[in-house]
Amino acid sequence: MKKLVAAAIAAGLGLAISATAASAQATLAQVKQRGMLNCGSNTGLAGFGVPDAQGTWKGLDVDYCRAIAAAIFNDASKVKFIPLSAKDRFTALQSGEIDVLVRNSTWTMTRDASLGLLFTGINYYDGQGFMVRKKLGVNSALQLSGASVCTQQGTTTELNLADYFRANNLKYEVVAFATSDETVKAYDSGRCDAFTTDASGLYAERLKLTNPDEHIVLPEIISKEPLGPSVRNNDPQWFNLVKWVGFAMLNAEELGVTKANLDAQLKSENPEVKRLLGTEGKFGEQIGLTPDWAARIVKLVGNYGESFEANVGQGSLLKIARGQNALWTKGGLQYAPPVR
Amino acid sequence: MTDATLENAPYSFVRKDTLPQEAPPLSVAGPLAWIRTNLFSSPLSSILTLIGIYLVIDTVPDMIRFYLIDAVWTGSNRDACLADKVGRPVGACWAYVADRVQYFIYGSYSVSERWRVNIVFAMFALGVVWLLWNRAPLKKVGVFFFFVILPASAFILLLGGDRAEGFLRFLILATFALAVVYLVLSFKPSLIKFWIGEGQLGVEEAMPPWQRFYRPKRLILIAMVVFGLLAVLDEKVGLPRVDTGLWGGVMVTLLISAVGIVFSLPLGVLLALGRRSRLPAIQLLSVIFIEFVRGVPLITVLFMANTMLPLFVPQEWSPDRLLRPLIGVAVFAAAYMAEVVRGGLQAIPKGQYEGAMSLGLGYWQMMRLIILPQALRIVIPGIVNTFIGLFKDTTLVAIVGIFDFLRTIEATLVDPTWATPTTRGTGYAFAAIFYFLCCWGMSRYSVAVEKRLAAGQKR
Numbered sequence: 001m002k003k004l005v006a007a008a009i010a011a012g013l014g015l016a017i018s019a020t021a022a023s024a025q026a027t028l029a030q031v032k033q034r035g036m037l038n039c040g041s042n043t044g045l046a047g048f049g050v051p052d053a054q055g056t057w058k059g060l061d062v063d064y065c066r067a068i069a070a071a072i073f074n075d076a077s078k079v080k081f082i083p084l085s086a087k088d089r090f091t092a093l094q095s096g097e098i099d100v101l102v103r104n105s106t107w108t109m110t111r112d113a114s115l116g117l118l119f120t121g122i123n124y125y126d127g128q129g130f131m132v133r134k135k136l137g138v139n140s141a142l143q144l145s146g147a148s149v150c151t152q153q154g155t156t157t158e159l160n161l162a163d164y165f166r167a168n169n170l171k172y173e174v175v176a177f178a179t180s181d182e183t184v185k186a187y188d189s190g191r192c193d194a195f196t197t198d199a200s201g202l203y204a205e206r207l208k209l210t211n212p213d214e215h216i217v218l219p220e221i222i223s224k225e226p227l228g229p230s231v232r233n234n235d236p237q238w239f240n241l242v243k244w245v246g247f248a249m250l251n252a253e254e255l256g257v258t259k260a261n262l263d264a265q266l267k268s269e270n271p272e273v274k275r276l277l278g279t280e281g282k283f284g285e286q287i288g289l290t291p292d293w294a295a296r297i298v299k300l301v302g303n304y305g306e307s308f309e310a311n312v313g314q315g316s317l318l319k320i321a322r323g324q325n326a327l328w329t330k331g332g333l334q335y336a337p338p339v340r
Numbered sequence: 341m342t343d344a345t346l347e348n349a350p351y352s353f354v355r356k357d358t359l360p361q362e363a364p365p366l367s368v369a370g371p372l373a374w375i376r377t378n379l380f381s382s383p384l385s386s387i388l389t390l391i392g393i394y395l396v397i398d399t400v401p402d403m404i405r406f407y408l409i410d411a412v413w414t415g416s417n418r419d420a421c422l423a424d425k426v427g428r429p430v431g432a433c434w435a436y437v438a439d440r441v442q443y444f445i446y447g448s449y450s451v452s453e454r455w456r457v458n459i460v461f462a463m464f465a466l467g468v469v470w471l472l473w474n475r476a477p478l479k480k481v482g483v484f485f486f487f488v489i490l491p492a493s494a495f496i497l498l499l500g501g502d503r504a505e506g507f508l509r510f511l512i513l514a515t516f517a518l519a520v521v522y523l524v525l526s527f528k529p530s531l532i533k534f535w536i537g538e539g540q541l542g543v544e545e546a547m548p549p550w551q552r553f554y555r556p557k558r559l560i561l562i563a564m565v566v567f568g569l570l571a572v573l574d575e576k577v578g579l580p581r582v583d584t585g586l587w588g589g590v591m592v593t594l595l596i597s598a599v600g601i602v603f604s605l606p607l608g609v610l611l612a613l614g615r616r617s618r619l620p621a622i623q624l625l626s627v628i629f630i631e632f633v634r635g636v637p638l639i640t641v642l643f644m645a646n647t648m649l650p651l652f653v654p655q656e657w658s659p660d661r662l663l664r665p666l667i668g669v670a671v672f673a674a675a676y677m678a679e680v681v682r683g684g685l686q687a688i689p690k691g692q693y694e695g696a697m698s699l700g701l702g703y704w705q706m707m708r709l710i711i712l713p714q715a716l717r718i719v720i721p722g723i724v725n726t727f728i729g730l731f732k733d734t735t736l737v738a739i740v741g742i743f744d745f746l747r748t749i750e751a752t753l754v755d756p757t758w759a760t761p762t763t764r765g766t767g768y769a770f771a772a773i774f775y776f777l778c779c780w781g782m783s784r785y786s787v788a789v790e791k792r793l794a795a796g797q798k799r
Contacts, residue, residue, distance in 0.1 A: 036583075043741065044751035046759070051751055053439055055448030055588065080585045082661070083741040088647045095650040181764070188761070207759035211424060317418070317756035 027099055027231070027238035028288045031072060036080050039065035040098035043083040046204035047312035047320070048104050048124075057081050061102040063307040064123055064229055068100065068245050070300035071284075071293040090115050093232060100242050102229040104200075111230070120243035122228045123304075124312075125324040125333055127221035128160050129199035131206060134216050136193060141220035148173040148192040150183050157197055160223040184208055198225055203318040221324070241287045248294040250336035251276050252303035254327055259302045262295065275339045283339050294339070304334065406431040406762075407769060414438070421760040432766040436758040443752065444770075447588015447743045453580065456497045457591055463490055464594070472785060474792070484559050487602070489566050494595075496570055501581025508570055515563045522560060526552045584662040588743030590774070592662070596669055596734040596744065601727050603670040608677025609716075613707065615682055626678070633675035638736055641668045646740040665737045673730045680722035684715030717793045724786035728779045746771050 031037050041061060042049040049059040066076040084092050084103060093101045094116055104126075105111070107119040130149075132138050141164070151158050153176040165172045175192045177183040180201075187195035188209045197205065199221060206212050229246070231239050252258075255273050257265045265273055274280035277298075278291035285291060301307060308325060309315045326332025366372055379389040410431030412421045419425045421433035437444075446454050467490050470482035492511060496504040525531060526549045533541050544552045573579065587595075614626030645664035659667075688711055696706040716723070738747035749767045752758065 043738075043747070044754045046754045046756045050755045051443060051448060051748075052755075052757075053443060054451050055443045055446065055586070057448070080583055082585060083743070085739065085741070088643065088740075091647040092650075095647060097647070097650045204754065204756060204759065207418070207756050208761055208763070210761050213424075317759070 027235045028072070028241060031099055035073070036078050037065065037069045037072065037100070038098045039068070039079050039081055040084045040089055040092055040101040040103055041065065041081040042103045043085060045104060046207075047200060047316060047318045049081075058311065060124060060307060060311045061104060061229075063301050063311065064102045064246065065100070067249060067297045067301045068242060070296045071241070071245055071248075071289055074296050074300070076300040090117060093117055093230065096232075099238070100229055100231050104227045105230060107226045107228050107230075116233055117230045118233045118239055119228045119230045120239060121246045122226040122333075123246055124200065124227040126198050126200050126225040126227050127324075128157055128196060128223040128225070129202050129221055130218040131187075131195045131202045131215050132193060132218060134214050138218065141218050141222065142168060142170070144172065144194055145170040146172070147194050148175055149194045149196055150175050150177065150187040150192040151196050152176065152180050152183050153178050156223070161196055164222040180205070200312065200318075200320060203312075203320050207317060237288055241289065244287055245297060246304075247336035248276065248297050248339075249301070249304040249307065250327070250334055251339060252294065252298045253305040254329060254336070257298055257303060258306060259298060262298050266295065272338065406765070408432075418756075418758050418760050418763075421758070421762060430760075430762060432769060433758070433760055433762050434766060436752075436760075436763050436766055437770050439758070440752045443589065444745060444748050445590045447592060447748055448586040449588065449591065450580075450582050450586065453500070453582055456500070456579065456582075460494045460497050461591075463493060464598070480555070481558060481562065485562065489563060493566060493570060496574075497579065498587070498591075499581065499584070500579035504579060504581070505574060508567065508574065511563075512567050512571060515560060515567060518556075519560050519564065522553055522557050526550065526557075529553070584660050587662060589748045590745050592737075592742060593731075593734050593745040596666055596737060597727075597731045599666050600669045600673045600730045600734070604673030604677045604726070604730065605723070607670070607674035609681050609712065611674060611678035612681035612685060615678065616685055630675045630678050633672055634679070638668065638672050638733060639739060641672065642736060642740045661740075662742060665740060665742060669730065669734065669737070672733075673726060676726050676729075677723065680719050680726055681715065683722060684717075684719035685711065687718050688715050717790075720786055720790050720793070724782055728782055731778060731782070732775065745774065 041057065042059075044050055045059070045061075047059055048061045049057055052058050062081070065079045065081065069079045070076040072078075082092065082098050084098075084101075089101055089103055089105065090111070092098050101117075102123070104124070105119075106126075107122060111117065112119055130141050130144065132144075132147075138144060144165075149161060149172055151161055151174060158174065158176060161172075161174065173192075175186065177186055180197065183195065183197075184205050186192060195202070195205070199217065202217050206215055206217070209215060229242055231242050233239070251272075255265075255270070255276060257273060257277065262277075266277055266279060268274065268277075268279075271280065275283060277295040278284055278293065282291045284293035287293075290296075302310070305327075308322065312318045312320045313322065322330070322332060324333045326334065328335040363369075367376070380386045408431075410429050412426070412430055412433050412435050415421060415433075415435035416439065420435050421430055423430045442454075446457055449457060467482065467486035470476050471479070471486055476482065492507070496508050529541060529544045529552055536544070611626050611630055614622045615630065617623045617626070642665050645668055646661065649664065650658050692710055692714065693706065696710040701709065734744055735746045737744050738750070743751065749771050753764055753767055
């Protein structure tokens, strides 16, 4: 019986491997043939992927998917968003159900090395932060000694918190809750002095408080949560394509190419702009696209800064500061290699 | 000789007129008595009553204040529901529901194509009323409409695109072929003598040609009209494909539960009969199916279908992401339904089977005419119970990334546009109202059916 089961499993795995091997041939060709990009997305996260009143998905991650579709099809709407829970997101990518996963997933060594997938870059530098009441008069997390901190149970958040306070020799009291809603409620009702979770989440949760204006997010980020898109590790061309879509958006911002001034920029004499927008050279063809691939992205989606401000920055209700997500030229970490 | 009547009784102490009737004492009639017998009949019930009253006083006014008096009814974004901005305590934020109700109904279905969903909703409502309203005419046409026309039209209208167009073309061709067949038969009914037999043939031949076979012809006519209208719609307005990934909201909840309910009952009856069958192969297969499906959690099957299936099946063959849970839910409900129906079958005394057999009825006739009508009537509460369970279980599909009604509400809760302290309470209250109305409607209807069918043996 055991042998039979083992044989069945082996046969199944063989099938699975041959199936993935078949799909390994060319993700880009498959996407083109399907006429639609299958993009694994969040089931709903403020600023990163949320349906609006018409049911259209909006957000920073969503824009990344739309940018890929824009580069391939010259049509940002040719994306099928497949909402995935945290549990089945990587399985969906491995099984070929989705072509690319852009779902606020943290880039870690284990995920890169052993899950059969590759992160293509970082589209948002997140990290754990703190929110406190303004009237507490605290400007830095280092002044939180002796504070009680609300957090969610059994998450890395709780561990990071312990590490940080121990490293800085601060006393603190953890008040942990099972769900994030309970945690926010407890903080709102004054059960604890500070509330901690990922910074992007802090801004979203702040809006749910009774008086959002009475609370501030402290500048310290105590953990590294680099969020980025990932693809299967068996298709270098597709990996490059997804990676360079992100770089194109960053380069466009750096060079000052925006949705609004794109037509003027297409006539620009700046060699860097010319290479990016495809008025000189055929750089897009190296990743299986047309020379005007980056121009399509900017025209239909916008550059990184535009997408950031509209979805999570000043143009949105979250009003997250650029911080680490500013361009390297402005003191942030967002840096893209040149197109040449 | 005297008559001993009151009139001529010689004694003055004999009362000659009857007393007027007194009102019953307060302790046995009137509101006070009602309260005493129903609410305070014993120390225990007095305590329970007091606790009940306390709970009602404690919660109901707060709920009314939160959901009605302090509620915000109009507004276009979160500012309308923030106590700071409005300057008064704010309860439920119904403005948020009003703003997002389209999304709750249609999900991400393309805005310009939502009229198609509305047509399907209307057809569904028509079919439901036709079948469920006892005095509706032409029940058999209604059954045909609900089980053949409606699913086909819903598929064509909701999905659209090439595949739907091809299917519509096939349907129209098939309908025309049938129409031609019956046209020929109308003039030469003797062609299908082998099928309908001598007696029926005589009946048909006695009628003028246009009245022969009027029952099937009626159905074909309806199908021609409906599919013809769809073809006109497709031709004039166009039915572009709306991918199932965009479907959501009430539409998906109703779709999954309708498919589950419609498929589970017949499938369940067959499985129940199979399990009681004397043919070993059929019995074994039914038992294995029922026990296996009942032994695995629905979530496991959904996960399996949506994350494991693509590993084994090549991409172009793998079924649609919405179809997989549809099948999963239907199969699940069928297994539970089979056990409910089997309970009914077991309650039928052996005499009924023997009586049916002694009348010369075959197996299927016996089941259809004698056993199942009685068995199903007994298990109506169980059947409706399964339906209601199934309806609520549809929320589980959210786990595999399908946006049913509850999931659409949850998705809007994270949206900063409506992030307020009361949005969550409002959204879930709205979901509760919707699910309660649906389930309560089903249970009320089943009570009515039970009463009607069990008129002979009331308890």
